[in-house]
Amino acid sequence: MNNPLINTLQERRQKLAQLIDIPAILWSGKALSRNFRANHYPFRASSHFLYFAGLPLENVAIYLENGQLDLFMDNPSPDSILWHGEMPTRDNIAIQIGANNAYPLKELVQKTQDAATIPVQDINTYQQQYETLKRPLILNNFSIDITLAKAIILLRLTHDQSALEEIKKAINVSIKAHKTGIKATKTAKIEAEIRGAMEGYILSKNMTCAYNSIVTTHGETLHNEKYEHYLQAGDLLLADVGAETPLGWASDITRTWPVSGKFSATQRDIYDIVLAAHDHCIEKIKPGKEYRNIHLLAAQIIVEGLVDLGILKGNVNDLVEKDAHALFFPHGIGHLLGLDVHDMEDLGDLAGYEEGRTRSDRFGLGYLRLDRPLRTGMVVTIEPGFYQVPAILEDLNFREKYHNDVNWQKLEQFSDVRGIRIEDDVLVTKKGAEILTKDLPTKASEIEALY
């Protein structure tokens, strides 16, 4: 029992028991088929399951009560051993994760009374959940499921030492993947080559990607998942790529670098504004600080910079007040990071938003994924950006609303800046902020030096 994983898992189970006295059943889920049953996507266990069970086990359930864990799992079939090799038995796994008891999966039905659960993503297991519990799974009002969800959120909002170690492992691989990507740009002809170099590096470290990579010269397409553009000497390349450890912990890093190795003067002007927002936001991070205000600080610094460049006109505060920043920075300053890259987003805004708060209707605030006071042990991303999104800048309503706030002619001089984002992963500490991704430089000159 002197295994650090077991100690961590047992502490988490004890902490859950201190928060709620209802039993909980968490399912791990099953692999999903791609084009035919045997050709499946790589299995990803439910994050809530991973938090308490530790290992990415397929088709397993755990029963948590009073700090104890009962494992419900079937032993591998002979046919499975033939095709997949010798695999750990239920009893092996029970020892590895410090289970108190271990049973075949079919015995789970005997433990369902009054048990709460969290719905998983794959609909096959979801059906199994409500068929086993014989009731709908409800995440609103005063259901036991929401009571469980809120307790788990409270635990997962701040990270223990084991979690931080895993996140740091993922981050270290992501940092090297980004450096590999910058170097690969020298000879690459299409975006896919840079993606291949970065993801190839992540795979070579026996990790996977925490999310679909964005590797594009069209950073203004915020969720771009195509990699087919040819690289032009004057382009910026935006890479949002993060590794995930085998135990499921995520990292999330974005850098933007010039295809030629040198920022143009206009690119550098805007880059430095985004970097200033990034640096100032991280400086302000400390326990108790409202994350929403970090977001608004980024908005203010971006507006200040754009006023200085002559792209925006007028009073900085007034411009932020009327969401002029969102013309160029239409997303939130960041989000929680943990087992999920948007941690616990499977629960909607329950984790991201402090109880009683909801998403704003404001153009410049509605996309904020986190609206809580920061706490020691949280890991958040800080990811300001500047984008010229055609769907925004060519929108007639926006053109009219911001007609006098934007110097549209001046903006045309910055046409070689389609999208810039700088994203780091930051741990909230008692003293302020620890930039977990600090080994990957952010300054324009340092980025150029990595080329």
Added chain:
Amino acid sequence: MNNPLINTLQERRQKLAQLIDIPAILWSGKALSRNFRANHYPFRASSHFLYFAGLPLENVAIYLENGQLDLFMDNPSPDSILWHGEMPTRDNIAIQIGANNAYPLKELVQKTQDAATIPVQDINTYQQQYETLKRPLILNNFSIDITLAKAIILLRLTHDQSALEEIKKAINVSIKAHKTGIKATKTAKIEAEIRGAMEGYILSKNMTCAYNSIVTTHGETLHNEKYEHYLQAGDLLLADVGAETPLGWASDITRTWPVSGKFSATQRDIYDIVLAAHDHCIEKIKPGKEYRNIHLLAAQIIVEGLVDLGILKGNVNDLVEKDAHALFFPHGIGHLLGLDVHDMEDLGDLAGYEEGRTRSDRFGLGYLRLDRPLRTGMVVTIEPGFYQVPAILEDLNFREKYHNDVNWQKLEQFSDVRGIRIEDDVLVTKKGAEILTKDLPTKASEIEALY
């Protein structure tokens, strides 16, 4: 209309109309969530949809009747354009794929009467299918769905020129990925590094993997999807890795090479037996040849070789008759290849098995995925192997049944041969066989030269 993709698609639709006179609706499917809704697995459209619609469109349906295609698709929402960039509209897509008409998705309900369909893999779309058609989807007896399935199988069993061009594109990338993998072995310390080099290459060519790669020093674990073993100088590395083109066409190649760059004498002895089986099987490929007999030929050649080495004892035909080959070669000689790596395996054995045939109960035949006479235009894999699977060789029933057929002491001398497979993709032509993967050598000395 002089677009080669459109011509191909229209020919396929015309051919379908010649086979059946019932209308068909094919759904493309939707992306599946990984750990939360917005974090999805890379979308893969249904292969049957791709065959007639050509493009990997998400959440789209096509209605096929009398050689005509009606497209049912919603235009991208403004929010979607904001996040995913400008995307083709329904009318753009209709032109690209040569649709005769194009409607919003909601109008599909007006076309459901008497229409057949093929169930998709993702259960969300599957539910949408039977809710739209207002009936269960049935793939047995005389349902219209099975009539459609059989007609599509008849078309997809043999490939047109466009299909072959796509398969060859995938193969060319896979060949270079394997060469990259062999080279990467020189400096790699764990399996994952070789996988990263191979898959990184595939990604860099803007392709994806047609299936989860097997890259392992434990080739005896037939469906090994872990990459964590350290490489030892005396190990063989088995890599079963194949690229898929952006339009969804697959390739499937396996090579086995020595970690040190040089096969040991025992490894080479067994390798040459597997290669002899591979070469003889390909030689026999021609239209009309029963694929099952190709499998049995592989069994015979493997047994002959093992008798010559003194690992098996007795008469070759008798040994094959009692499935002694399957002790070391417990899978089929190969399968159909096309849009799916096991082509049309979503339909069970409907595609792989000639009407009226079913899987054999024999240990040495039951895993055969294809049991049909070969036809011009089919692409099949030929993938003999030799494995020392503990679950087989340590099985007491097998030890007893084959007690006098195996020289167990002799076998121990070959303990450095855990798993070997050599897999090529072969087109059945009028004249015989064209090895589509021939640019990747198979001879042991040539493999060593690639190191």
